[in-house]
Amino acid sequence: MHHSTVSRALRNDSRVNEKTRDQVLAYAREHDYRINMSAVQLRGESNNAIALIVPNINHTFFSDIISQLTDLAYQKGFVISVFQSNEKYKQEKQIVNTIIEHNFAGVIVSIAKDTPDGKHFSLLRNLGIPVVFFDRVCEDINAPKVLVNNREITYKAFEYLRSKGFKKIAHITGTASINVFRNRETGYQDAVAKFEPSYRKSVVVENDFSFEIGKSVFEQLWNSPDRPDAIISSSVNLTSGIIFQARVLGIKIPDDLGLITFGSMFASEIIQPQITSIEQPEQEIAEISFDLIEKLINKEIPADEKLEKEVKAEIIVRESC
Amino acid sequence: MHHSTVSRALRNDSRVNEKTRDQVLAYAREHDYRINMSAVQLRGESNNAIALIVPNINHTFFSDIISQLTDLAYQKGFVISVFQSNEKYKQEKQIVNTIIEHNFAGVIVSIAKDTPDGKHFSLLRNLGIPVVFFDRVCEDINAPKVLVNNREITYKAFEYLRSKGFKKIAHITGTASINVFRNRETGYQDAVAKFEPSYRKSVVVENDFSFEIGKSVFEQLWNSPDRPDAIISSSVNLTSGIIFQARVLGIKIPDDLGLITFGSMFASEIIQPQITSIEQPEQEIAEISFDLIEKLINKEIPADEKLEKEVKAEIIVRESC
DNA sequence: CTGTTAGCGCGTTCAA
DNA sequence: TTGAACGCGCTAACAG
Numbered sequence: 001m002h003h004s005t006v007s008r009a010l011r012n013d014s015r016v017n018e019k020t021r022d023q024v025l026a027y028a029r030e031h032d033y034r035i036n037m038s039a040v041q042l043r044g045e046s047n048n049a050i051a052l053i054v055p056n057i058n059h060t061f062f063s064d065i066i067s068q069l070t071d072l073a074y075q076k077g078f079v080i081s082v083f084q085s086n087e088k089y090k091q092e093k094q095i096v097n098t099i100i101e102h103n104f105a106g107v108i109v110s111i112a113k114d115t116p117d118g119k120h121f122s123l124l125r126n127l128g129i130p131v132v133f134f135d136r137v138c139e140d141i142n143a144p145k146v147l148v149n150n151r152e153i154t155y156k157a158f159e160y161l162r163s164k165g166f167k168k169i170a171h172i173t174g175t176a177s178i179n180v181f182r183n184r185e186t187g188y189q190d191a192v193a194k195f196e197p198s199y200r201k202s203v204v205v206e207n208d209f210s211f212e213i214g215k216s217v218f219e220q221l222w223n224s225p226d227r228p229d230a231i232i233s234s235s236v237n238l239t240s241g242i243i244f245q246a247r248v249l250g251i252k253i254p255d256d257l258g259l260i261t262f263g264s265m266f267a268s269e270i271i272q273p274q275i276t277s278i279e280q281p282e283q284e285i286a287e288i289s290f291d292l293i294e295k296l297i298n299k300e301i302p303a304d305e306k307l308e309k310e311v312k313a314e315i316i317v318r319e320s321c
Numbered sequence: 322m323h324h325s326t327v328s329r330a331l332r333n334d335s336r337v338n339e340k341t342r343d344q345v346l347a348y349a350r351e352h353d354y355r356i357n358m359s360a361v362q363l364r365g366e367s368n369n370a371i372a373l374i375v376p377n378i379n380h381t382f383f384s385d386i387i388s389q390l391t392d393l394a395y396q397k398g399f400v401i402s403v404f405q406s407n408e409k410y411k412q413e414k415q416i417v418n419t420i421i422e423h424n425f426a427g428v429i430v431s432i433a434k435d436t437p438d439g440k441h442f443s444l445l446r447n448l449g450i451p452v453v454f455f456d457r458v459c460e461d462i463n464a465p466k467v468l469v470n471n472r473e474i475t476y477k478a479f480e481y482l483r484s485k486g487f488k489k490i491a492h493i494t495g496t497a498s499i500n501v502f503r504n505r506e507t508g509y510q511d512a513v514a515k516f517e518p519s520y521r522k523s524v525v526v527e528n529d530f531s532f533e534i535g536k537s538v539f540e541q542l543w544n545s546p547d548r549p550d551a552i553i554s555s556s557v558n559l560t561s562g563i564i565f566q567a568r569v570l571g572i573k574i575p576d577d578l579g580l581i582t583f584g585s586m587f588a589s590e591i592i593q594p595q596i597t598s599i600e601q602p603e604q605e606i607a608e609i610s611f612d613l614i615e616k617l618i619n620k621e622i623p624a625d626e627k628l629e630k631e632v633k634a635e636i637i638v639r640e641s642c
Numbered sequence: 643c644t645g646t647t648a649g650c651g652c653g654t655t656c657a658a
Numbered sequence: 659t660t661g662a663a664c665g666c667g668c669t670a671a672c673a674g
Contacts, residue, residue: 002645007669017643032444037422039667041359043650049423057391057403058384067379070405074412079419082378082403084391091395098400101358102370102423123353211590240588247591267561269532270568271591323661328653338659360651363666 068286130296154187170201170228214241230258258321273319389607451617475508487551494555535562551579579642594640
């Protein structure tokens with residue numbers, strides 16, 4: 001039997017005799033035959049592996065999205081391959097090289113903190129590998145993007161704190177070079193301008209968000225002349241530090257200090273007081289991102305489409321303000 | 322210039338003229354030329370992508386190991402590609418198929434809860450792709466394995482609880498079909514036999530460990546005739562539920578109930594009381610696993626070597642017992 | 643329905 | 659030092 005007949009049989013090509021096909025399949029099963037994807041890809045055939053690049057796997061927001069995407073992809077016959085940039089532009093570029101070399105079908109990405117531009121991603125697209133950005137995006141490149149309403153929700157968080165009687169609301173967030181944190185800051189500034197122009201305090205944490213940084217930033221803030229009576233925190237790691245240090249200093253939440261945090265605290269049920277939080281719709285982000293990359297791979301959308309989808313975070317009211 | 326000269330130049334083959342090589346490299350850079358890995362692999366060349374299969378990305382133990390492995394791999398020029406089996410044997414087999422089809426250099430794996438045997442992994446090896454198991458392993462296959470001293474540490478946890486005066490120590494753990502939980506149970510049974518033969522209570526949770534399951538299992542246990550005065554819990558998710566429900570029922574930890582949990586609670590600093598925990602050396606597990614897969618890939622170890630490395634978990638004493 | 647041929651991009655021969 | 663020819667495993671196109 002000729003190998004091209006075998007090839008057809010294995011792909012259930014209708015032109016092959018049933019008996020022949022069954023014979024081939026039986027033999028293949030018997031001998032654990034596997035198609036060689038390298039050869040398939042060499043011929044330019046499609047490929048069902050999608051690369052997912054995240055700054056940090058070890059972070060609830062991203063690991064939730066990874067899980068969701070993996071499940072979605074399986075249902076559609078795709079495989080998600082996860083890469084961690086570790087917040088480093090350099091590693092991100094290395095990953096992009098690997099993706100090019102391994103000829104992935106598409107890429108879903110949330111960029112590292114210090115990624116200055118999207119040249120490496122343009123390159124991907126020039127080589128025919130479509131890219132979808134989510135959450136943290138490159139602004140100098142036209143590509144489908146899934147964004148969170150950070151500006152709006154921060155504004156609303158401020159508004160909510162005010163409605164609870166807090167007057168001196170501070171904002172602890174990340175570097176303005178990332179759209180996510182810049183937009184939160186804009187929302188904060190807008191709210192300050194609207195509601196309480198007399199108090200304004202933003203703390204920008206350039207380091208990685210951590211428990212320790214949260215402790216020290218909070219203590220410094222508390223002991224400064226700008227002592228706030230409420231805080232909007234951009235990260236659960238910082239928030240843990242804030243809660244801990246507040247406890248150390250004998251500060252009562254929410255009596256002495258109101259608190260709203262972006263992100264959900266693991267086991268938030270057993271932390272007292274339970275922290276009011278801004279929850280981002282991870283599942284929706286995953287769904288939209290996957291839908292977009294699938295359409296790009298199938299060329300239903302051009303790869304340089306300027307397409308921005310916004311999803312809405314929401315405030316889950318608990319006990320901290 | 323002939324393409325084979327170009328090929329040589331790109332690989333820094335010594336037989337090519339320096340001037341020619343520089344010319345080629347300049348041109349390649351200029352045009353963003355990338356080598357086509359499919360073609361390379363088709364020729365049977367090596368490949369620097371290592372697949373990592375975990376039951377759940379969204380779980381501290383595994384996401385820590387993923388992070389560690391990713392960093393280690395980068396330092397050695399490898400790329401880690403993470404796959405989530407979602408605790409499903411079926412998905413695990415699909416992943417193995419993908420790995421075969423994409424011809425990964427090697428696989429590091431911790432198996433799903435319902436994986437009955439290691440046939441799919443034997444297949445990998447028969448096809449020349451080496452496998453290293455860590456934590457949850459297949460017992461019917463000879464391959465390098467990285468194991469945690471679960472039996473011993475559970476025994477010690479029991480011993481420690483006893484030293485604190487607890488008499489009725491229960492064990493909440495997972496299905497005995499997984500080596501990890503079976504060994505913990507053995508450690509528990511050994512300790513019971515040694516120290517306190519009059520009380521013995523194991524609860525095996527077959528479902529996925531979750532906050533809700535933790536709540537209900539604990540409440541049931543507390544209201545049963547076998548009410549314990551201390552618990553060793555196999556999962557932080559279960560533990561959260563236990564803590565929550567204990568609070569609901571007005572049970573004081575550690576006064577009414579002693580508690581030791583496997584795994585670290587996120588933000589454990591702000592949970593009161595702080596929970597005494599059994600911490601597994603994620604970094605060491607990652608290092609040993611990577612070292613083993615690297616040696617297997619380089620054929621410094623035969624792929625079917627029966628090689629078991631044991632790492633030691635340790636008890637971090639906090640306030641819950 | 644099945645066989646034949648050609649070529650995907652690369653690296654390895656062998657020859658020049 | 660370079661070029662030409664071949665084949666890795668597969669599939670599309672064409673021929674039978």
